[in-house]
Amino acid sequence: MKIAKKTFLVLILIFILTNCANKQINPIIIDDQYLDNLLVNISDINDEILENIYNSNSISPLKKQKFYLDYFNKLRFFFNDKYSQDYYFFASITLSKYFPQITQQLTNDLIILFKQGNYHKTLYYINQLERHSNLSTELIELKCYCYYYTQNIYDFVQYHSKFKNENFSQQFRNFLKKISNELPVEFYFMTHTARNFEIHYSNSLKFENIQIIANYLEDAVNYVNRIFGWYPSDKITVLIYEYGDYYKQHDILNLSSGLFDGKIRIPLSNNIAIENLKQTIFHEYAHSMQYQVASNSMRFYWLTEGIAKYVEASLNNLNVAKPEVELIKFSEIDNVFNFEKNNTDKLRAAYYQAYLIVKYIADNFGERTIGEIIKKFKYSNNIDKILKQEIFIDTNELFRNLNFLVEKL
Numbered sequence: 486m487k488i489a490k491k492t493f494l495v496l497i498l499i500f501i502l503t504n505c506a507n508k509q510i511n512p513i514i515i516d517d518q519y520l521d522n523l524l525v526n527i528s529d530i531n532d533e534i535l536e537n538i539y540n541s542n543s544i545s546p547l548k549k550q551k552f553y554l555d556y557f558n559k560l561r562f563f564f565n566d567k568y569s570q571d572y573y574f575f576a577s578i579t580l581s582k583y584f585p586q587i588t589q590q591l592t593n594d595l596i597i598l599f600k601q602g603n604y605h606k607t608l609y610y611i612n613q614l615e616r617h618s619n620l621s622t623e624l625i626e627l628k629c630y631c632y633y634y635t636q637n638i639y640d641f642v643q644y645h646s647k648f649k650n651e652n653f654s655q656q657f658r659n660f661l662k663k664i665s666n667e668l669p670v671e672f673y674f675m676t677h678t679a680r681n682f683e684i685h686y687s688n689s690l691k692f693e694n695i696q697i698i699a700n701y702l703e704d705a706v707n708y709v710n711r712i713f714g715w716y717p718s719d720k721i722t723v724l725i726y727e728y729g730d731y732y733k734q735h736d737i738l739n740l741s742s743g744l745f746d747g748k749i750r751i752p753l754s755n756n757i758a759i760e761n762l763k764q765t766i767f768h769e770y771a772h773s774m775q776y777q778v779a780s781n782s783m784r785f786y787w788l789t790e791g792i793a794k795y796v797e798a799s800l801n802n803l804n805v806a807k808p809e810v811e812l813i814k815f816s817e818i819d820n821v822f823n824f825e826k827n828n829t830d831k832l833r834a835a836y837y838q839a840y841l842i843v844k845y846i847a848d849n850f851g852e853r854t855i856g857e858i859i860k861k862f863k864y865s866n867n868i869d870k871i872l873k874q875e876i877f878i879d880t881n882e883l884f885r886n887l888n889f890l891v892e893k894l
């Protein structure tokens with residue numbers, strides 16, 4: 486019995502020892518073959534594997550660099566697929582720990598993510614990057630923009646003040662100057678979170694009106710989604726000012742009943758008929774979605790304002806009365822928005838005629854076509870090429886057709 490017990494213990498000991506020995510005999514051999522195999526199925530690659538490769542002496546630095554680059558190129562394939570984009574960012578940020586050369590490409594991609602309105606996500610990824618490396622000035626600026634557009638004023642002020650000596654770009658300095666009179670007012674705003682919006686509002690305004698605005702906003706989401714197939718990818722920041730504050734900040738646009746500049750901004754007073762705001766809300770929401778869908782790269786007023794007017798006009802069954810002003814040439818619409826905004830007659834004609842263009846496209850090619858046209862701006866700014874693909878004519882021909890139609894009005 487005793488012997489049997491001893492033998493048993495000895496056997497266990499031998500088993501443990503051989504196992505340990507096995508492990509010593511068979512460590513993962515990091516060689517060219519191993520790296521090539523990893524590249525076949527990159528989803529197996531994780532932080533630990535990358536660290537082992539980084540610390541390994543058995544392959545040349547050049548081979549490591551090549552592996553990192555090949556791996557990154559394979560990852561980047563996932564960037565353009567919105568369902569795999571998260572995987573791309575997570576894996577690349579981990580890789581950048583060992584291969585910081587990709588940080589510039591990652592920065593460019595984060596800027597695109599940001600321009601598509603994904604402010605919370607962009608902020609999250611920048612924070613991940615910041616855990617293992619110092620951010621470039623460009624990324625510090627981007628992080629500030631994320632705080633700003635998600636209305637995290639406290640974080641914005643705190644974070645920005647940490648970089649007093651940073652050599653910020655002129656564009657960023659201009660931005661800081663522009664917002665210096667916004668923050669003191671907005672610092673005391675209250676917040677109401679809706680399904681697709683974060684609404685920040687002056688505490689002098691009635692909460693019931695804010696709730697009504699939230700409902701109008703969600704109505705706009707549903708409508709725009711139904712006709713164009715656009716749905717917000719992140720919560721949109723909406724600011725609701727008391728009249729006085731709004732016009733103090735935006736004195737040039739004294740006539741405007743709302744605006745979108747990355748945030749939807751609307752003036753409100755407790756004594757107005759709230760239903761009148763619905764058109765403004767539909768209009769500004771349409772702007773915010775175009776901005777997201779086209780990655781902020783669409784620059785044609787006749788199209789942006791035309792779409793916003795079209796969405797707004799849906800509340801009136803698309804009955805838009807011809808204004809009592811002299812019409813302009815369709816090719817002049819953008820000039821009016823750019824240089825003659827103070828000419829109210831021309832501006833009214835420009836809004837109306839921009840609407841006519843979008844209505845013409847929707848009537849002849851379907852509303853979805855509008856949605857598709859704007860999506861294409863993500864990859865190209867060539868309006869004629871985009872129009873030819875979607876409606877088979879270029880801008881000149883489109884305007885010619887419309888001039889002809891208007892003459893008959």
Ligand SMILES: [Zn+2]
Pocket residue numbers: 768772789790793
């Ligand atoms: Zn507009």
